[in-house]
Amino acid sequence: MTIYDISKMAGVSIATVSRVLNGNANVRPETRKKVLDVMERCGYTPNAFARGLGLNSMNTIGILCADSSDLYLAKAVYHIEQNLRLGGYRSLLCCTGYELENKKNSLSLLLNQKVDGVIMVGSNFIEEDDADNQYIRDAAQQVPVMLLNADFDYPNVYCTLCDDFKAAQEATLSLIEAGIADILYLYNSRSYSGKNKLAGYQSAFLQKDLPLSREYQQYYAGSHEDVDGICHFLDGLRRSGLSFHAVFASEDILATAAVKYARLNDLKIPEELSIIGYNNSILASCCEPELTSVDNRLEDICRQLVKTLIMTLGGNQMPQKTIFSGRLIRRGTTAPLNHEL
């Protein structure tokens, strides 16, 4: 069933059918109705490939993410897909893993597929060595490139992110102001966002004129999902003589492990160990006590990112960088504020 069939049955030309199909105003109401009736009767739907060929677009956006089963990335992908679909776009998902070569391959796969735009979810797409980011610049030559939680200054690249520096700084300050100075910062990513969080932690100490020690900034290199491994890692630090009364973690899973560590070592939370996580994910409510965690406004970010993308595709000039503020969600792993007592 093609546009030709419809045109014959309705006794009009294919141009008229096409006009009806595309809501062109230059069609007499009666003609329109006649054509629509035939379409209805035949259950006709236009061929997406032919349409794509003619319009040079199938209204499809490529979503690139390292691992869509990651708690945080999965949420992002979900919200992005929702917003895209509401905006009339489809989502082509591509999980790249964390290796540069795979990221490049996945990106060109999407571009060859002729997507209208690309969304890179997570700050891990920006490489240390700027030369390695050429693949992003190349992509931006073809379609708008949206980065979620990354910062990259280049034409046709748009960044939507949370101010992780400030959020981490505030979280750290809240611990310091609760009287804790030996705060372990536990992180597992050195991406752009990872660095910002670390810098935020550090700046809180500087701001309070407190000494900053490298021993208190610990990088965990193991798997994201190995809670036990993280737990043992903390045990090791303790046994090596490091004393800390708070853990600020760059991800909820690390904070969850800290809760477990506390329990296994009979440390009272938050009296003997305060804990703050990051992402305000479902893990925050799976602990006992529940995690105090930084909410990085993922949903807002996704909505804004897609809006910016769709507006850009519509030919509108949009800001290249949009920044949201995080906020600390206080729960059981930190002492309540004074005025809450």
Add this chain to the structure above:
Amino acid sequence: MTIYDISKMAGVSIATVSRVLNGNANVRPETRKKVLDVMERCGYTPNAFARGLGLNSMNTIGILCADSSDLYLAKAVYHIEQNLRLGGYRSLLCCTGYELENKKNSLSLLLNQKVDGVIMVGSNFIEEDDADNQYIRDAAQQVPVMLLNADFDYPNVYCTLCDDFKAAQEATLSLIEAGIADILYLYNSRSYSGKNKLAGYQSAFLQKDLPLSREYQQYYAGSHEDVDGICHFLDGLRRSGLSFHAVFASEDILATAAVKYARLNDLKIPEELSIIGYNNSILASCCEPELTSVDNRLEDICRQLVKTLIMTLGGNQMPQKTIFSGRLIRRGTTAPLNHEL
């Protein structure tokens, strides 16, 4: 840059270029090399839309799932995408939510997009009233429909699933054999898979000639993510006089809430309360003690499902139903087996 440009530059016809492009054997090696060189030099890639129009396929599979941010579904989507990409297919993701109307709309959106096949992730796509499943039968008329963890007998519909009945039965038996008879079954889904798990629980009691009470089969209707709500729900049951020494949950999140409930009520795990979850997700290792949980072989299922799909698309005859056995992963929320003592 089109096939015409290449043909001119290489001094051959477009047919030859097309042959080179598609690895057709009927090309003289020298000619092939000449053409490839030109392509290389120009960085030519064929237009995907034109290719789609000609072949009536863009090697794209539609993935339908209720909510890709759900822990379990996200893992499924991830593994499916990986396998599809390795097989040369792209993944068009579409999150439908749990309402029938939205599922129908999403499905026809994918079909209009002319995907080569559809994968429905999760048993929630099969409706109680079989008339409501007509949309699936209609889809199967056009493309192969793959169901993950659902059972639906119809031509061109392929099911890959875990034997939840048996797995739930075995998990329940393991509790009974540990000497516990008052086992609360806590569930939050009445989907096909949900019903099977419940039936498995029930059959374990029948098999052991134990009485089966409806009071011990509790449906939690709240949000999937509301751990506190579930916790209070258990509290309520207890206060209403129900006594149980084990909780078998249809999802890890419910089991996690049970762990929390035990902690808040100072119940020793597993001595006073044994707990078994389902899905063997990351939540299982976030608890203290860690959850004993049923592993439903998601990764195996996804691999097999995609393999079946790709083979089917290749014109091969494949089995319409593939069933995997689940297995119980024993951790801290249940007593160790005797022979392990």
Add this chain to the structure above:
DNA sequence: TTGTATGCGTTATCAT
């Protein structure tokens, strides 16, 4: 307002 004719970039069927 409507119709005609052409282009979009491939694939595939014929010839040669």
Add this chain to the structure above:
DNA sequence: ATGATAACGCATACAA
């Protein structure tokens, strides 16, 4: 082994 040419199904500039 290679080339000419007709689909594929739609959008659209131009003509009427």
